[in-house]
Amino acid sequence: MMKKNILQGFYCVLFLGCFWIPVCHGVTYINISNPLLKKSPIAVPDFKALSGSAEEVKDGKTAVQILTEALNFTGYLKTMDPVAFLTSPAKSGIQLSEINFRDWTGIGAELLITGGVLVESPGNVKFELRLMDTFNSKLLVGKVYTGTESQIRKMMLMFCSEISFVLTGKYGVFNTELAFVSTVDGNKEIFTCDFDGQNIKQITSHKTISLSPSWSSDGKWLAYVSYAKGKPDIYIKNLQENRGAIVNFKGMNISPDWMPGQLKLAGALSFSGDQEIYLLTINGEVIKRITDSLGIDVSPKFSPDGLKIAFTSKRAGTPQIFIQDIDSGSVKRLTFSGLNNTSPAWSPDGRKIAYVGIEKNQIDIFVMSIDSGVPVQLTADSGDNEDPAWSPDGSMLAFTSTREGGVPRIFVMNASGTDQRRLLNMSGKQTQPDWSISDSTREGM
Amino acid sequence: MKRKIWFNVLMAVLVAGLFFTVSCAKKAVVSDAGTVKQAATTTDDAAAKAAADAARAAAEKAEKEKAAKIAAARKQFENEDVHFDYDSSELTAAAKTLLKAKAAWLTENVSAAVTVEGHCDERGTTEYNLALGERRSTAVKAYLVDMGIAAARMNTISFGEEKPLDTGKTELAYTMNRRAHFAVK
Numbered sequence: 224m225m226k227k228n229i230l231q232g233f234y235c236v237l238f239l240g241c242f243w244i245p246v247c248h249g250v251t252y253i254n255i256s257n258p259l260l261k262k263s264p265i266a267v268p269d270f271k272a273l274s275g276s277a278e279e280v281k282d283g284k285t286a287v288q289i290l291t292e293a294l295n296f297t298g299y300l301k302t303m304d305p306v307a308f309l310t311s312p313a314k315s316g317i318q319l320s321e322i323n324f325r326d327w328t329g330i331g332a333e334l335l336i337t338g339g340v341l342v343e344s345p346g347n348v349k350f351e352l353r354l355m356d357t358f359n360s361k362l363l364v365g366k367v368y369t370g371t372e373s374q375i376r377k378m379m380l381m382f383c384s385e386i387s388f389v390l391t392g393k394y395g396v397f398n399t400e401l402a403f404v405s406t407v408d409g410n411k412e413i414f415t416c417d418f419d420g421q422n423i424k425q426i427t428s429h430k431t432i433s434l435s436p437s438w439s440s441d442g443k444w445l446a447y448v449s450y451a452k453g454k455p456d457i458y459i460k461n462l463q464e465n466r467g468a469i470v471n472f473k474g475m476n477i478s479p480d481w482m483p484g485q486l487k488l489a490g491a492l493s494f495s496g497d498q499e500i501y502l503l504t505i506n507g508e509v510i511k512r513i514t515d516s517l518g519i520d521v522s523p524k525f526s527p528d529g530l531k532i533a534f535t536s537k538r539a540g541t542p543q544i545f546i547q548d549i550d551s552g553s554v555k556r557l558t559f560s561g562l563n564n565t566s567p568a569w570s571p572d573g574r575k576i577a578y579v580g581i582e583k584n585q586i587d588i589f590v591m592s593i594d595s596g597v598p599v600q601l602t603a604d605s606g607d608n609e610d611p612a613w614s615p616d617g618s619m620l621a622f623t624s625t626r627e628g629g630v631p632r633i634f635v636m637n638a639s640g641t642d643q644r645r646l647l648n649m650s651g652k653q654t655q656p657d658w659s660i661s662d663s664t665r666e667g668m
Numbered sequence: 669m670k671r672k673i674w675f676n677v678l679m680a681v682l683v684a685g686l687f688f689t690v691s692c693a694k695k696a697v698v699s700d701a702g703t704v705k706q707a708a709t710t711t712d713d714a715a716a717k718a719a720a721d722a723a724r725a726a727a728e729k730a731e732k733e734k735a736a737k738i739a740a741a742r743k744q745f746e747n748e749d750v751h752f753d754y755d756s757s758e759l760t761a762a763a764k765t766l767l768k769a770k771a772a773w774l775t776e777n778v779s780a781a782v783t784v785e786g787h788c789d790e791r792g793t794t795e796y797n798l799a800l801g802e803r804r805s806t807a808v809k810a811y812l813v814d815m816g817i818a819a820a821r822m823n824t825i826s827f828g829e830e831k832p833l834d835t836g837k838t839e840l841a842y843t844m845n846r847r848a849h850f851a852v853k
Contacts, residue, residue, distance in 0.1 A: 448798075
C-alpha cells in the first residue's frame with residue numbers, strides 16, 4: 224500500500240536522544256470512552272525555521288495548519304487561538320530546556336507542540352516535533368520525520384498518531400480511511416476517503432446500484448454489494464491488485480462483513496429460499512451457515528474477537544438485534560425497546576453495539592452496552608440518522624444523516640454523541656460509511 | 669385474420685352495390701334514362717369504393733381497438749402495483765384480489781415472462797429493506813404459482829429502498845413505495 228512506501232521513504236522516528244519513554248503501563252492521560260470528557264487545550268505555535276529560509280517558514284505554516292485541523296478532529300483535544308500565546312518557540316527555542324512553561328500554563332494550555340523545520344535540499348524537508356505536558360514540564364513524545372514537501376500531511380498525521388498513543392493508549396484515527404457510497408450521475412458507487420474526509424477516491428464504476436462497503440482488517444480488500452450483473456451480489460475486491468471474487472448464488476447476496484484478523488467474511492444469502500447468514504471464504508465459497516431461522520436475517524457484524532456476530536433478525540416478529548456465538552450457535556436477543564432496531568455495529572472494545580432505532584418515523588442512532596442492555600440515544604431531532612460505523616479506536620462513530628436539507632451525507636460524532644459534524648464535502652448523496660482498521664495498530668508503527 | 673378482412677370488405681361492397689342499385693332505379697323515373705344510366709354507373713363505382721374504404725376503416729378501427737385493449741391490459745398489468753403494509757411481506761386482501769387479475773392476464777398471455785420487483789419505503793435500513801423487498805417479491809411469486817402460473821415464467825428481484833416511486837416523506841409516499849412491481853420481459 225501507499226502508506227508503506229511512505230513509511231519506507233521516511234528516515235523517520237529517530238528518538239531525539241534522552242527522551243522520556245511515553246507509555247506507562249496502562250496509564251493514559253485521556254480516557255476517550257468517558258462521555259463527560261472535557262477537551263484538553265493544546266497550543267500549536269509556529270514552527271521554527273531551523274536555517275531561516277522562506278521555504279521552511281512556508282512548510283512550517285502548512286504543517287501547523289494540518290496539525291491543528293487533525294488535532295481538532297479528535298474528540299478530546301482543542302487547539303488554542305494563537306492570539307493568546309505569550310511567547311514564540313519559533314524565536315526562543317523548541318527544546319524542553321528552552322520553554323518557559325509558565326507562559327503556557329498561564330494561558331491554560333495543558334499541552335504544547337513545538338516544531339522545527341529544516342529544508343535539507345529543495346523539496347525535501349525534515350521536521351523535529353515535540354509534545355510537552357506544560358503542567359509537569361515534561362516531554363511526552365519527540366520525533367523526527369523526513370520526506371518530500373508533498374508528504375507533509377502524511378508526516379503530520381504520523382505525529383498525530385504518536386500524540387494519540389501517548390495520550391490515550393491508542394493510535395487513533397489519523398492513519399485510517401473510510402469507505403462509503405456516493406451517487407454519481409444517479410448511480411451509486413463505492414468511494415474511499417481519509418479519516419477527515421480528504422483524498423476522496425472513486426473505487427467502483429459499475430454504473431448501477433452499489434452498496435454496503437466493508438473493509439478487511441488488513442485494509443487491502445473491500446467487499447460490497449452491486450447490481451452489476453442485474454441483481455444484488457457481493458463483490459470481493461483487492462484494492463491494490465486486479466483480483467477478487469463475486470458471490471452470486473441464486474437469490475440475493477448482501478451485507479458483507481469481514482472477520483477480524485482473517486480473510487473470511489459473513490454475508491446474508493437467500494439461495495436456500497430463506498435469508499440466512501453464512502460464513503464465506505475470500506473466494507466466495509460457503510464455509511458454513513451461521514443462522515438458522517425462518518425470516519429475515521441480515522447485517523452481520525463480527526465481534527472484535529471474531530467469535531460472535533451481531534445481526535438483524537425478524538424472528539421475534541419485529542426487526543431486532545441478536546448476538547450469536549458462531550461455534551456453539553447459541554443466540555441471545557439484545558434489543559427489547561422499540562419495534563424496529565437494525566444495523567448493528569460492534570464497538571472495537573467489544574462492549575457496546577451501536578444501531579439504528581426507528582420510533583414514530585424518527586430514525587436515530589443508539590448505542591447499548593451489551594452487559595447492561597440499556598439503550599442510549601445519540602442522535603435526535605436532526606433528520607434521519609443511519610449506518611453507524613465505529614472508528615477503529617472506538618472514540619468516534621461515522622454515520623449517515625439527512626439533517627442538512629434532507630440530503631443524505633456522512634457525519635461523524637464522538638462515541639458519546641457529542642460534536643456531530645459533517646465529514647464530507649462532495650456533490651451527490653453519501654451513505655453507508657465503513658471505517659478501516661487503523662494502519663497504525665495494524666503495523667505497530 | 670387477413671382472409672376475414674377481405675371477406676368483410678367483399679361483403680360490404682356487395683351490400684353497398686345492392687343498396688345503390690335500388691336508389692338509382694328511383695332516380696330513373698324523373699330523369700333522362702341515358703344520362704341517368706351514365707350517372708348511375710359513376711355513382712355505383714364511387715359508392716363501392718367509398719363503402720370499401722369505410723369497411724376497411726371499420727376493420728382497421730376494430731383491429732386498433734383490439735390492439736389497444738391488449739396494450740391497455742398489459743399496461744394495467746405492469747402499472748398496477750401490489751401494495752404491502754409497513755414492515756410486512758404478507759399479502760393483504762386487496763393484494764390477493766389484484767393478484768387474481770394478474771394471474772388471469774398471465775393465463776391469457778401464455779408466452780409472457782415477468783420479473784417481480786420487491787420495493788420498500790425508506791424507513792428501515794438499506795440492508796434490511798433489501799431483505800424485506802425480496803420477501804415481498806417471493807410472496808407474490810408464490811401466490812401466483814399457487815394459482816397455476818408456471819414458476820419458470822417469473823423471476824424475482826429486490827430493490828429494497830433504492831427505487832422509490834415517490835421521494836416524499838408522507839404516509840401516502842410510503843404506501844406507494846411499499847410495492848411489488850411487475851415488469852414484462
